[in-house]
Amino acid sequence: MQHQDPVRLLHHPSPGLRHEPGVAGVALHYFDHHSGGGSELLIPTIVLLFGEDFKTAGSLSLLVSLPTMLVAFARYSRDGSFAVLGANLRFTLVMAAGSVAGAVLGGLLLGVFPDLVLIPALAVILLVSALKLARHD
DSSP, X not given: OOOOOTTTTTTOSOGGGSSHHHHHHHHHHHHHHHHXXXXXGHHHIIIIIXXXXXXXXXXXXXXXXXXXXXXXXXXXXXXXXXXXXXXXXXXXXXXHHHHHHHHHHHHHHTTTSOHHHHHHHHHHHHHHHHHHHHHOO
């Protein structure tokens, strides 16, 4: 896939795609809220359902995730849910460090691998994640 205009979804020529991004967003965030697992589906949905390239999908994912994270942060701060992070400080720090390292590495590798490689790799990762989630008690 070639890089496309990032605002293409907003001005898509097909009248059939006017509401699908909003419907997909509501469905993913509903799933995320009730199962804790919708956020990782955001980029695959943008790539596979709407045909955007990974760079655009990543940017859109950050854009639409920010309001969700701010609301969650406010809610979790109010009800004391962050106390669990202090109780698991080592795990929290290792996860945070891995997240930062992954973001930096991903940024450095941006554009190195073509979508033809990334899409099947993403499909495998999602299938493995789904299997692990299905087996989790």
